[in-house]
Amino acid sequence: EPEVTQTPSHQVTQMGQEVILRCVPISNHLYFYWYRQILGQKVEFLVSFYNNEISEKSEIFDDQFSVERPDGSNFTLKIRSTKLEDSAMYFCASSDGAADTQYFGPGTRLTVL
Amino acid sequence: AQSVTQLDSQVPVFEEAPVELRCNYSSSVSVYLFWYVQYPNQGLQLLLKYLSGSTLVKGINGFEAEFNKSQTSFHLRKPSVHISDTAEYFCAVSEHAGGTSYGKLTFGQGTILTVHP
Structure with missing residues (x-):
């Protein structure tokens, strides 16, 4: 069964450093998403991406964040200058249609020191 | 803006007993509804969804x-x-409104179900 994969599973970085979280969505999917979950809190929407552009983003997704689909298979989330409060589990998801099931990856745990 | 409230943060239950996990939402427009499950060290997996039609899914x-x-x-x-x-x-x-949805999901805070033998 096709699945969404994410790398790395755990990333430790120093405050102020740039990080790139990588996701490989399911191959025929058209919609891509990033969510995050700070420990003990809700899963929060960050951004959705369709047709090579951001279709919606949350207030959390400020200028420090960017997304890219550099080739036909990867979908990346970049945080330019990490803050302590960026420490969270980041989930990538993809779907075939906007109302269709979103398939989630296992997540990347980002720890900012 | 929509919001979701899961009324129970933890639900302990014995094996073979019935269980109900509660969810309430707030929205000014029509919604699609989902339940996801997360096992330890895994991603979110869809359990079921309501898009339209029969209210029992x-x-x-x-x-x-x-x-x-x-x-x-x-x-x-x-x-x-x-x-x-x-x-x-x-x-x-x-x-979703007017047939347009970009799929953004708003989650509740989660309910930990623990089944005891």
């Missing part, structure tokens, strides 16, 4: 949920739980 692993528009609820039920159902369960909604 059946999902995987024997779970079902009923959409109640007047009470803005979407409670998850299972008549007889197993040890393997121990996991965290998330209710989520996405808004």
Whole structure:
């Protein structure tokens, strides 16, 4: 069964450093998403991406964040200058249609020191 | 803006007992409703979803949920739980209007279901 994969599973970085979280969505999917979950809190929407552009983003997704689909298979989330409060589990998801099931990856745990 | 409330943060239950996990939502437009399950060290897996039609939806692993528009609820039920159902369960909604939805999911805070032998 096709699945969404994410790398790395755990990333430790120093405050102020740039990080790139990588996701490989399911191959025929058209919609891509990033969510995050700070420990003990809700899963929060960050951004959705369709047709090579951001279709919606949350207030959390400020200028420090960017997304890219550099080739036909990867979908990346970049945080330019990490803050302590960026420490969270980041989930990538993809779907075939906007109302269709979103398939989630296992997540990347980002720890900012 | 939509919001989701899961009324119970933890639900302990004995094996083979029935369980209900409660979910209420708030939205000014129509919504799609979802339940996801997260097992330890894994991603979120869809249990079931309501898009339209029958308000009683059946999902995987024997779970079902009923959409109640007047009470803005979407409670998850299972008549007889197993040890393997121990996991965290998330209710989520996405808004749609005029046939347009970009799929953004808004999640509840999760309910940890613990099934005891």
